[in-house]
Amino acid sequence: MRIFAFEFFSGGGLAGRPLPASIAHAGDMMLGALLEDLVELPGIEVFASRDPRLPPLAVSGVIVPRPGEDAIALYRRGLASADAAWPTAPETGGTLERLARETLASGKTLLGCRPDSIRLTASKRATAEALREAGIPVVPTFTFADLLPPLPGLWITKPDDGAGSEDTQLLPDWVAARERLAADPERLIAQPWVEGEPLSLSLVCDHGVARLLSCNRQQIGIEDGRLSVEGLLVNALPDEGNFAVLAGRLAEAIPGLWGYVGVDLVLTRDGPVILEINPRLTTSYCGLGRALGINTGAMVLSLLGRDPGTDDWPLRTTGTTVEILLEASNSI
Secondary structure, eight states, X not given: OEEEEEETTTTTTTTTSOOOHHHHHHHHHHHHHHHHHHHTSTTOEEEEBOOTTSOOOXXXXXXXXXXXXXXXXXXXXXXXXXXXXXXXXXXXXXXXXXXXXXXXXXXXXXXXXXXXXXXXXXXXXXXXXXXXXXXXXXXXXXXXXXXXXXXXXXXXXXXXXXXXXXXXXXXXXXXXXXXXXXXXXXXXXXXXXXXXXXXXXXXXXXXXXXXXXXXXXXXEEEETTEEEEEEEEETOSOOSSHHHHHHHHHHHXXXXXXXXXXXXXXXXXXXXXXXXXXXXXXXXXXXXXXXXXXXXXXXXXXXXGSOTTXXXXXXXXXXXXXXXXXXXXXXX
């Protein structure tokens, strides 16, 4: 199988435009971890695209953007010589969904979530509604069209379809949150601040079932009211069954989740509360091999030979904790 690994930021998605070093670094980390997994596998040939402003990749068959070639055209060119594609891109503006649909339209194997599930999870508001209907605890999420409840304490505003901590702002109260929504009503959502420990889950999903790989601790920084993820502790928390059960409920609620999926949540005194679902690689992927001694890429490819929705994965191993430091203020 010949696989096209496309990471938007490091792979030429911003060709002809400024390439922020922090975002390129995070994307490069994820692409490097994915390539490291895939090149180990027998019968797999992997190639990637590359922004020529970055150091060359140690894989054969790298393609670079042609003059004036946009991200979609570049991706189509990669698809043309591939059997399967593994796209990693921001959900913002429907980018990741577009790449998934391009893959399926070309008749190639999509090594990622189905387009409808990407569209759903790209919207924080739509995700919150779907999970609430499924009885899964989720952070209340409001748009400008909603009446914000006068809840005491801090509030957060962020883009509805933003990736990572992009343009995430901490505000003193619901009044300030309402004012910021009014300044950009089509783009932003607001959420009350939820006290607890910021965590993420790394999952492999397959048509309604999920295997929990790791529970990760996020290191959050706040500067001038803006939030950023400064680092991660991959496989930082043991699981006594609660997170694995939650992973299964998420997969049941959104059965189009497929392959690697990241979940951001807050662990409160009353239990976990979901913030958002990332239907793609996240930076936690970069530590899974070292933390658990597993090849996550191989696990995803193994789904291709399984009956859809088969729940026969072995239990998660304990492993060790791996720290990942991020340069990014808008890590993905």
